[in-house]
Amino acid sequence: MKQSFELSGVNCMHCVARVKKALEPLAESVEVTLSPALAVLTVKEPVSLEKVNKALAEVGDYKAVALN
Incomplete structure:
Protein backbone atom coordinates (compact mmCIF):
# COMPACT_ATOMS: atom_id res chain seq x y z
CA MET A 1 0.00 0.00 0.00
CA LYS A 2 1.15 3.55 -0.69
CA GLN A 3 0.63 6.55 1.54
CA SER A 4 1.21 10.07 0.23
CA PHE A 5 2.04 13.15 2.26
CA GLU A 6 2.38 16.79 1.26
CA LEU A 7 5.48 18.28 2.88
CA SER A 8 6.28 21.76 4.15
CA GLY A 9 9.76 23.05 4.86
CA VAL A 10 11.35 21.07 2.01
CA ASN A 11 13.19 23.68 -0.06
CA CYS A 12 16.26 21.96 -1.53
CA MET A 13 17.71 18.57 -2.42
CA HIS A 14 19.47 18.46 0.96
CA CYS A 15 16.02 18.67 2.59
CA VAL A 16 14.77 15.87 0.33
CA ALA A 17 17.65 13.63 1.44
CA ARG A 18 17.08 14.40 5.15
CA VAL A 19 13.34 13.73 4.89
CA LYS A 20 13.90 10.48 2.99
CA LYS A 21 16.41 9.24 5.57
CA ALA A 22 14.05 10.17 8.44
CA LEU A 23 11.11 8.29 6.90
CA GLU A 24 12.95 5.16 5.74
CA PRO A 25 12.58 3.32 9.09
CA LEU A 26 8.78 3.70 8.82
CA ALA A 27 8.34 2.11 5.39
CA GLU A 28 9.50 -0.55 2.95
CA SER A 29 10.44 2.22 0.52
CA VAL A 30 10.24 6.01 0.43
CA GLU A 31 10.11 8.43 -2.50
CA VAL A 32 10.52 12.14 -1.78
CA THR A 33 10.21 14.89 -4.40
Whole structure:
Protein backbone atom coordinates (compact mmCIF):
# COMPACT_ATOMS: atom_id res chain seq x y z
CA MET A 1 0.00 0.00 0.00
CA LYS A 2 1.15 3.55 -0.69
CA GLN A 3 0.63 6.55 1.54
CA SER A 4 1.21 10.07 0.23
CA PHE A 5 2.04 13.15 2.26
CA GLU A 6 2.38 16.79 1.26
CA LEU A 7 5.48 18.28 2.88
CA SER A 8 6.28 21.76 4.15
CA GLY A 9 9.76 23.05 4.86
CA VAL A 10 11.35 21.07 2.01
CA ASN A 11 13.19 23.68 -0.06
CA CYS A 12 16.26 21.96 -1.53
CA MET A 13 17.71 18.57 -2.42
CA HIS A 14 19.47 18.46 0.96
CA CYS A 15 16.02 18.67 2.59
CA VAL A 16 14.77 15.87 0.33
CA ALA A 17 17.65 13.63 1.44
CA ARG A 18 17.08 14.40 5.15
CA VAL A 19 13.34 13.73 4.89
CA LYS A 20 13.90 10.48 2.99
CA LYS A 21 16.41 9.24 5.57
CA ALA A 22 14.05 10.17 8.44
CA LEU A 23 11.11 8.29 6.90
CA GLU A 24 12.95 5.16 5.74
CA PRO A 25 12.58 3.32 9.09
CA LEU A 26 8.78 3.70 8.82
CA ALA A 27 8.34 2.11 5.39
CA GLU A 28 9.50 -0.55 2.95
CA SER A 29 10.44 2.22 0.52
CA VAL A 30 10.24 6.01 0.43
CA GLU A 31 10.11 8.43 -2.50
CA VAL A 32 10.52 12.14 -1.78
CA THR A 33 10.21 14.89 -4.40
CA LEU A 34 11.08 18.57 -4.22
CA SER A 35 8.53 20.00 -6.64
CA PRO A 36 5.91 19.23 -5.64
CA ALA A 37 7.12 18.59 -2.09
CA LEU A 38 5.73 15.11 -1.52
CA ALA A 39 6.65 11.90 0.26
CA VAL A 40 5.23 8.57 -0.89
CA LEU A 41 5.71 5.67 1.51
CA THR A 42 5.24 2.05 0.49
CA VAL A 43 4.09 0.24 3.63
CA LYS A 44 2.52 -3.05 4.69
CA GLU A 45 0.44 -1.39 7.42
CA PRO A 46 -0.68 2.26 7.51
CA VAL A 47 1.66 4.69 9.24
CA SER A 48 0.03 7.42 11.31
CA LEU A 49 0.52 11.07 10.44
CA GLU A 50 1.73 11.55 14.02
CA LYS A 51 4.60 9.07 13.48
CA VAL A 52 5.55 10.71 10.20
CA ASN A 53 5.62 14.19 11.74
CA LYS A 54 7.56 12.95 14.77
CA ALA A 55 10.23 11.45 12.49
CA LEU A 56 10.39 14.67 10.46
CA ALA A 57 10.65 16.89 13.55
CA GLU A 58 13.75 14.97 14.64
CA VAL A 59 15.67 16.06 11.52
CA GLY A 60 14.42 19.59 10.91
CA ASP A 61 11.50 21.98 10.65
CA TYR A 62 9.47 19.74 8.34
CA LYS A 63 5.78 18.90 8.51
CA ALA A 64 3.55 16.50 6.61
CA VAL A 65 -0.14 16.48 5.72
CA ALA A 66 -1.74 13.20 4.63
CA LEU A 67 -3.08 13.15 1.07
CA ASN A 68 -4.69 9.71 1.19
